[in-house]
Amino acid sequence: MAQQTMTVHLKVWRQSGSDSQGRFEQYTAEDLNPHMSFLEMLDVVNEDLIHAGEDPIAFDSDCREGICGTCGFVINGQAHGSERGTTVCQLHMRSFNDGDTIVIEPWRARSFPVIKDLVVDRDAFDRIISAGGYVSVGTGPKPDANSIKIGKDVSDKAFDSAACIGCGACVAACPNASASLFTGAKITQLALLPQGKPERTRRVQRMVHQMEDEGFGNCSNIGECEAVCPKEISIDNIAKMKREYLRAMLSDT
Amino acid sequence: MIPLKRALSSPVGRKFVMSISGIALVLFVIVHLLGNLTLYVPDGGETFNRYAAGFDAIGPALYVIELGLLAVIVIHIGWGITTALKNRKARPDDYAVSVNSKGGPSNLSLASKNMIVTGVALGIFLVVHIWHFRIRKIYVADNTEIDGQQHADLYALVHTAFSDPFWVAFYVGAMVFFGFHLRHGFWSTLQSLGAMKPEWSKGIYALGFLVAVVLTVGFMGIPLYIYFLA
Ligand code: HEM
Numbered sequence: 001m002a003q004q005t006m007t008v009h010l011k012v013w014r015q016s017g018s019d020s021q022g023r024f025e026q027y028t029a030e031d032l033n034p035h036m037s038f039l040e041m042l043d044v045v046n047e048d049l050i051h052a053g054e055d056p057i058a059f060d061s062d063c064r065e066g067i068c069g070t071c072g073f074v075i076n077g078q079a080h081g082s083e084r085g086t087t088v089c090q091l092h093m094r095s096f097n098d099g100d101t102i103v104i105e106p107w108r109a110r111s112f113p114v115i116k117d118l119v120v121d122r123d124a125f126d127r128i129i130s131a132g133g134y135v136s137v138g139t140g141p142k143p144d145a146n147s148i149k150i151g152k153d154v155s156d157k158a159f160d161s162a163a164c165i166g167c168g169a170c171v172a173a174c175p176n177a178s179a180s181l182f183t184g185a186k187i188t189q190l191a192l193l194p195q196g197k198p199e200r201t202r203r204v205q206r207m208v209h210q211m212e213d214e215g216f217g218n219c220s221n222i223g224e225c226e227a228v229c230p231k232e233i234s235i236d237n238i239a240k241m242k243r244e245y246l247r248a249m250l251s252d253t
Numbered sequence: 254m255i256p257l258k259r260a261l262s263s264p265v266g267r268k269f270v271m272s273i274s275g276i277a278l279v280l281f282v283i284v285h286l287l288g289n290l291t292l293y294v295p296d297g298g299e300t301f302n303r304y305a306a307g308f309d310a311i312g313p314a315l316y317v318i319e320l321g322l323l324a325v326i327v328i329h330i331g332w333g334i335t336t337a338l339k340n341r342k343a344r345p346d347d348y349a350v351s352v353n354s355k356g357g358p359s360n361l362s363l364a365s366k367n368m369i370v371t372g373v374a375l376g377i378f379l380v381v382h383i384w385h386f387r388i389r390k391i392y393v394a395d396n397t398e399i400d401g402q403q404h405a406d407l408y409a410l411v412h413t414a415f416s417d418p419f420w421v422a423f424y425v426g427a428m429v430f431f432g433f434h435l436r437h438g439f440w441s442t443l444q445s446l447g448a449m450k451p452e453w454s455k456g457i458y459a460l461g462f463l464v465a466v467v468l469t470v471g472f473m474g475i476p477l478y479i480y481f482l483a
C-alpha cells in the first residue's frame with residue numbers, strides 16, 4: 001500500500017537580522033510523511049530553498065529528542081504546537097490535517113530579541129541563572145556520598161522543578177511575557193534541597209530582580225505557561241517563588 | 254532584607270501590593286453588599302435609611318475610614334496600571350496569531366486576559382458611583398426623620414436614580430465588569446501571595462467563580478429590583 005502523504009501550507013516569519021524588518025513568507029510543503037517531525041518537515045522545505053538558491057529558514061534545534069530545550073517557536077498561536085508536554089522537535093506532522101495552513105512565528109518578547117527568522121536570543125535566561133541559580137561549592141575534600149539525607153518526596157519535588165529545559169515556551173505563551181515559571185522552577189528546586197538552602201535568601205532576590213531588569217513582564221497567574229511547558233512544570237513553582245521572596249523580604253540578612 | 258522600594262516594584266512584590274489591596278477591596282465589597290441588602294426590604298426604604306443613618310453615629314472617624322478606603326483604591330489602581338504598562342512593554346511586537354490556549358491547567362480566559370480593562374472600567378464606575386451617592390448625599394439629598402433625628406434620605410436618592418433606565422443600565426453594566434474582575438481576581442490574589450497549593454488550586458478557582466457570581470448578582474439585583482418592583 002502506498003504511503004499516505006500530506007501537504008501543508010506554511011506562513012513563516014522571515015527576518016534577516018535583529019535590526020531588520022520581518023515579514024511572513026508563504027511556502028507549500030508537499031509529499032510529507034505524516035510520521036516526520038515538524039522540524040524534519042522544515043528540513044525538507046529548507047532543502048528545496050537551498051536547491052533554489054534561496055536562504056533557508058533559520059530555526060534552533062539540537063537533540064531533537066525533547067530533552068535539550070534548544071528548539072521552539074510558536075505554531076498557530078501555541079508555543080511548541082498544539083500537543084501538551086511536547087517540544088516542537090517531538091511534534092509530528094500527523095497532528096496536522098492534510099491541507100492545513102500553519103502560521104509559524106518566533107518567541108515574541110522584548111527580552112528574547114529575534115536573531116534571524118525563528119531564532120531568538122535567550123541569553124536573558126542565562127543571566128537569570130547566573131544571578132543566583134546555582135549552589136556555591138567550596139574546594140577541598142569531597143563529602144561522603146549520602147552524608148546529606150534527602151527524603152524521597154522532597155527529591156521528587158525538586159526533580160519536577162529541575163526538569164525545566166529552559167526552552168522559553170513559558171515566556172512565549174504568557175500574555176505578559178513573564179519569565180516567572182522558568183525563574184520559579186530554579187528557585188524552587190534549590191530551595192527544597194539542603195544544598196540550596198544556605199543561599200536561598202540572596203538567590204531569590206537576585207534572580208527575581210534580574211528577571212525584572214531583563215524586561216520580562218509580571219505574572220498575572222494566567223497559567224498558560226504550565227499548559228505549554230514541554231515538561232509540564234506547575235505554576236506551584238511560581239507560588240513557591242512568592243513565598244521565598246516574602247521570606248527574603250522579612251529575613252535579617 | 255530587600256529594600257522596601259525595590260521589593261514593592263519587583264515582579265513579585267508588586268503583586269503582593271495588588272493582592273493585599275485586592276483582598277481589602279473584596280472584603281469591603283462584601284460588607285458593602287451585606288449593608289445594601291437592606292434595599293431589598295419592601296418597606297419604602299425605612300430599613301435602608303436606618304442602616305445608612307448608622308454611619309452618622311461613627312462621627313469624624315468615618316472620614317478616616319473613607320480616606321483609608323480611598324487610599325487602598327488609589328494604591329490598587331496605581332500598581333495595576335504600572336504593572337499593566339510594564340507587561341505591555343515586555344512584548345512590543347505581538348504575535349500575528351494571538352495566544353491560543355492549550356487548555357489543561359491554563360486559566361487563560363476573557364477574565365484573566367483583561368484584568369486591566371475590567372479594572373479601568375471599574376475605576377471609571379467608582380468615580381461616577383462616589384459622585385452619584387456619596388457626594389450627592391451631601392449636596393442633593395433631602396432630609397428624613399429617623400427616631401426624631403434628621404438624616405439624609407439616601408433611599409430617595411437611590412430610588413430616583415434607579416427609576417431612570419439609563420442608570421439601571423449603567424449599574425448593571427458596571428457589575429458585569431466587576432464579575433469578570435473577581436472571577437480571575439479571587440484566585441489570583443491567593444496565588445500572588447504564594448498562598449496556594451496545587452491540590453487547592455482548582456477548588457479555589459471554582460470558588461472564585463461562585464464568589465464572583467454571588468457578589469455580582471447581589472449588586473446587580475438592586476437597580477433591577479428597584480426599577481421593576483419597588
Ligand atoms: C471594586 C473594585 C475592585 C476590586 C474588588 C478588585 C479586586 C482585585 C483582585 C482581588 C485582584 C487580584 C490581585 C492579584 O492578582 O494579586 C485584582 C487584580 C487587578 N486589579 Fe483590581 N479590583 C478592583 C478595582 C480595580 C480598579 C479600579 C483597577 C484599575 C486599574 C484594577 C486593576 C487591577 C489589575 C490590573 C489587576 C491584575 C493585576 C495582575 O494580575 O497583573 N482593579 N483586583
Ligand code: FES
Nearest residue numbers: 062064069071089
Ligand atoms: S531540539 Fe532538543 S528539545 Fe527540541
